[in-house]
């Protein structure tokens with residue numbers, strides 16, 4: 001699945017002109033995402049994450065440079081304000097509506113919508129009015145809409161920001177499954193714990209690319225003991241697992257890997273305990 005490019009930008013610049021000045025939001029970015037990658041986009045507020053995702057979804061024109069991406073319905077996006085994306089009256093209608101626009105037969109629409117609602121644990125609410133949903137439930141509903149489609153590229157802008165920890169983990173696990181099936185996922189987040197679910201982290205800083213690499217190198221850097229890692233350089237807070245591992249490394253323990261996820265951490269601890 002890795003032989004096709006899902007998104008490519010060369011010298012991509014996005015600028016907004018106001019009466020007084022031109023403000024640059026993305027500055028001459030070069031970025032290539034292959035089909036099947038799971039990429040997290042990280043950056044402080046206002047660093048340009050949403051703008052980058054909007055360009056990927058074909059919703060924001062660029063000012064300079066060159067961009068190549070899928071067009072709708074091969075790209076599906078979930079943005080931060082779920083209300084702005086709602087059209088249907090009931091939960092199931094909302095999901096089916098998007099599929100109808102993609103020319104899917106009625107029976108298939110309902111089957112897919114129910115399956116997607118099941119994945120986000122909202123099937124029991126399928127006949128409820130969209131208006132009565134909480135913010136987090138609306139976010140889950142938008143995610144269900146994207147899951148139900150055949151989209152090759154899923155663009156998700158802080159999709160778990162309103163979700164409780166169980167729903168958050170559920171959505172991350174669903175995203176991992178879609179990734180394993182070969183879909184491309186680009187996910188903007190402020191939550192460092194989420195990065196281990198993907199395989200690549202892109203950091204934006206005032207519209208510039210500050211880092212592009214694995215989650216492991218992002219958290220630990222090239223040398224885990226001396227230099228500041230890209231995570232520290234960016235002023236982000238490391239996840240608990242990474243902080244714990246760094247304590248172990250500083251105390252002189254030699255570890256089999258530098259874990260960023262709980263299963264990886266478990267492996268490291270098991271390797272340290274030969275008599276388990």
Ligand SMILES: Nc1ncnc2c1ncn2[C@@H]1O[C@H](COP(=O)(O)OP(=O)(O)OP(=O)(O)O)[C@@H](O)[C@H]1O
Nearest residue numbers: 016017023025043044045046047048049050051052
């Ligand atoms: N339509 C617009 N007109 C003018 N400025 C804009 C427009 N859209 C975004 N910006 C500016 O671009 C900058 C980047 O915004 P963007 O929403 O892409 O950042 P972000 O990293 O997603 O932020 P957050 O984490 O707060 O969601 C901000 O300073 C914002 O004010």
